[in-house]
Amino acid sequence: MDAAGFQARTGVSRETLRRYETWRRLLEERNAVMNLVGRSTLPDFWFRHALDSWQVATHAPDARRWLDLGAGAGFPGFAIAFSLMERGVEGEVTLVESIQKKADFLTEVAEATGAPVRVLPVRAESLDPHTRYDVVTARALTSLTKLLAYAKPFVDNGAICLFPKGQRYREELTEARKSWTFDHEVIPSVTSPDAAILRIEDVSRV
Template sequence: MAKLDPAEIGVLLQPYLAEEPSRSLCERVQRYLALLEVWNKKLNLTSVREAAQMVERHMGESFYMARLLPEFQTMLDLGSGAGFPGLPISLMRPEADVMLAEAHAKKAVFLREAVWMTGSHARVWAHRVEEMERDYRFDVVTLRAVDNMPDALALAMDRLEPGGTLAFFTAQGGETRLPEAQWAHVATHNVPRSGGRILIATLAQ
């Protein structure tokens, strides 16, 4: 995989951010990419192998989701995998308590190392989300690539605070139904440089 310097990473990230990315942020992304390259050789964390695509599709699109989210104190990234979108969101919202939930043991080990390498304040939950205390709920729950979206959305709903926000990616041309609930606000946003969309839905209080 071709290496990218912080300036090149900054150019790739610019369409997804409200302002020019700092060198510090670009260096964190650079460290993440180096770690992902090593781990991807032994654990298939992502099918994307080209560095620029990783920056845009994984980091950039996750940063874009961070822009769309309301203010929050707690967030759960359900089925975090390689850390998307939760890890980038934690870099954009360092004041928030972000939990990356990943039951796959080796992926959870990778996430802990990625958190350390990037200086993120995120925590890793290396168990099934169903094993959390029943009253453990979050202001925001995010999802990206999950095996069974309807089941994952139902699980996400169990972890949302009243008035909380559900945020997830939908594929181009894909149609994902929101779970039945009293929604105060629902909006769909086109992802820059992509055919994908982000759905943001906020529960009524």
Template structure:
């Protein structure tokens, strides 16, 4: 099934995802806040605003549905959150789950904090930081929407993951190519799921079991030790 219209999007949230009235109120308020803020700073492309429920809300919320993996109830880490997608939508949909929103741009994190406060989301932590500077801490779920190529993303973020962590990575039309290009040094159970909002787009889903690319210098050090 492909969600095409704004009406389809709201029906999908209620009928498939099981969103109740309180969730729909939060998401509706999030859309209102986004439209207001987009007049002040370019959070999302203006051409997507007439289809905001499909392009941004469902495109984010589908991460709770597309995975064949069971999503544990633990903490969710969203890297490069930007305008709040997918992390802020996840937090609004699952207010009982701890969600950390990370972005390196001050204007974005200021917006995320204002939106979090307006929505009354006590489960959200907004962090202004580069991924490289974050303290290591494992999470149940890791998401990143158009943040970095897969190989770079995994290299930067593997320290936040355990073999039980589920990765949910919307990647557009290049999802399978990025997965094919992932270094063989990584042991993983990643696969590509089709996006509900775009038949041509894919979402990389799965678990990282271990391993890491080794540079020549690190290999030489290992031989000397």
């Protein structure tokens, strides 16, 4: 998939597509000197990274306040922020990234694209648990069991979780059930028949 294919699949505007392209260009430049994503995945940016991240926002179209844990290179945070801009929605995506170099990269992309994001260079466990969000998300950060521990304070305040997961998501659900009870929905991923997005609510410890 190239940029044109991504636009055809998602229907994003030319302006939004330019934001994605700016993100891709900066990622390619900075990834040469720091480990933001696996270098072998860069040629497949539009499918493996952009489309995979774009789909997350489609499952909470009314959400305005997003929390992206372990934001890394900005997946899916920037795709969500671009979606807010595309729809003219006033909102914000909080990108949590404890590694300063990666946080600096996120700030650079935010400034270059005008994305409505706030970058917090802190660890997830140090976040203010009283802050209200509509959605908590995280991509390739840690196990579902640990993600639920990070997300629980915000779920208690009304948030839902949307966690993209790979082919081991069933095992992760089974393992998480040993420590947590929660309501969940398995949403098939558009980028892999073996992957899914886990929509989770009502989290409590066993």
